[in-house]
Amino acid sequence: MLAKAPSLAADEVIVDLEDAVAAEDKEQARGLAVAALSRGPLGRTTALRVNGRSTTWWEDDLRAAAQARPDVVVLPKVESPGDVSAAAELLPDGIGLEAQIETARGLVEADRIAAAGAGLEALVFGPADLAASLGVPVLTIGAGTSDYALAHVVAAARAAGLQALDGPHARLGDDLGLVLSARRALEHGYDGKWVIHPSQIEPVNRIFTPSPGEVERAQRLLEAATGAARFEGELVDEASRKLAEALLRRAELLSQPGREPRR
Numbered sequence: 001m002l003a004k005a006p007s008l009a010a011d012e013v014i015v016d017l018e019d020a021v022a023a024e025d026k027e028q029a030r031g032l033a034v035a036a037l038s039r040g041p042l043g044r045t046t047a048l049r050v051n052g053r054s055t056t057w058w059e060d061d062l063r064a065a066a067q068a069r070p071d072v073v074v075l076p077k078v079e080s081p082g083d084v085s086a087a088a089e090l091l092p093d094g095i096g097l098e099a100q101i102e103t104a105r106g107l108v109e110a111d112r113i114a115a116a117g118a119g120l121e122a123l124v125f126g127p128a129d130l131a132a133s134l135g136v137p138v139l140t141i142g143a144g145t146s147d148y149a150l151a152h153v154v155a156a157a158r159a160a161g162l163q164a165l166d167g168p169h170a171r172l173g174d175d176l177g178l179v180l181s182a183r184r185a186l187e188h189g190y191d192g193k194w195v196i197h198p199s200q201i202e203p204v205n206r207i208f209t210p211s212p213g214e215v216e217r218a219q220r221l222l223e224a225a226t227g228a229a230r231f232e233g234e235l236v237d238e239a240s241r242k243l244a245e246a247l248l249r250r251a252e253l254l255s256q257p258g259r260e261p262r263r
Contacts, residue, residue, distance in 0.1 A: 002015070002032070002042065004198075006041070008043065008198055009201055010043055010195065011045060011192060011205075012047055012072070013042040013043035013045070013046055013047065014047040014049050014074060015033045015042070015046075015049070015070070016049045017030055017033060017050055017051055017057070017061050018049050018051050018052070018076050026051070026057050030057075030064050033048060033064065033068065034068045037068035037069070037070050045072060046070045046071050047070055047071060047098065048061075048065050048068065048070040048073055049073075049076060050065060050074070050075065050076070051076070052075075052077040053075075053083050053086060053087070059090065063090065065091060066090065066092055066095075069094075069095060071095070072096040072121065073095055073097055073098070074097075074098045074100065074124065075098065075100060076102065077103055077106065077126075077129060078099040078100060078113055079105040079113075080105075080112070080113065081112050081113055081116035083099070084097060084117075084118050085116060085117075085118045087118075088118035093119075095119065096120075096121040097120045098121055098123070098124050098165070099114075099116075099120060099122070099123055100123075100124045100125075100126040100129075101123055101124065101125060101130070101153050101156075102125075102126025102128070102129035102130045102133070103130060103133040104130070104133045104134055106130075107152060110153055110156035111156045111159065111160075113156070114156040114157055114162055120160075121162060121163060122157065122162050122163035122165055123156060123162055123163075123165070124165045124167065124194070125153045125154075125164070125165065125167050127142045127166075127168075128141040130145075130149060131143070134149075140170055140171060141168060141169075142169040147188070150184070150185065151188055154188050154190055158189065163191045164189065164191055165190060165191060165193065165194065166182070166185035166190045166193040166194065167194050168194040168200075169181040169182070169193075169195075169196075169200070170196065172196075172199070172200075173199075178200055178203055179203055182204050182207040183207055186208055190208075191208070192204070193208070208250075208254075209251070209254050210247050210248075210250055217232075218243075218245075218248050219244075219248070221236060221240060221241070221244045222241060222244050224236060
């Protein structure tokens with residue numbers, strides 16, 4: 001998997017030390033991750049997901065990240081701004097942080113977490129652990145997600161100037177379910193979605209990338225929306241201009257080679 005990662009069309013490659021690794025394999029996985037990351041980038045953005053602050057592996061994982069120097073460290077089950085600042089203290093400057101919101105307490109504290117600073121770049125919606133924390137009776141990662149939770153996380157991220165990323169859809173081969181899940185996240189304002197198999201990359205990239213037709217229409221709308229006006233059967237005004245500008249910014253960002261700029 002590590003060898004294949006650089007050839008994939010994902011915007012970010014995440015090496016996982018947390019839920020994907022059994023307790024007895026944590027130390028070995030940490031060594032493999034450091035070796036892989038030290039050889040060079042695994043994608044446009046290379047990330048390392050560490051174990052949570054409440055675990056015995058947390059500090060060792062962060063020391064390993066400081067050695068391997070990925071672009072980003074993903075912090076799971078973040079429940080307070082202190083979780084973010086404590087991680088930042090163990091990392092050198094230049095390594096970004098992404099905070100996963102995936103517990104009831106984390107959801108309640110999402111606004112304060114997003115405002116933590118300390119190199120935080122994004123909030124990541126964690127559907128499985130959040131469902132378990134809330135007591136949602138589902139057995140599939142990505143099922144049982146409420147619109148309230150999705151909206152709360154993206155609003156907290158945007159208010160702090162952060163990116164917002166949706167978690168994965170775990171039913172492999174369920175193309176329709178993946179598309180519907182990705183569209184739901186896009187319609188809430190998310191920048192992208194995690195995938196867990198190479199076959200999911202193309203559909204998710206396609207959904208989150210404005211089409212040429214959408215880009216062309218946004219450009220025409222900008223020319224037409226000077227005050228309130230009629231445009232292709234719709235009323236458009238200054239708010240319409242903001243919508244068009246946001247779509248064009250997304251398209252421009254995704255067209256840039258190399259790593260996405262931090263914001």
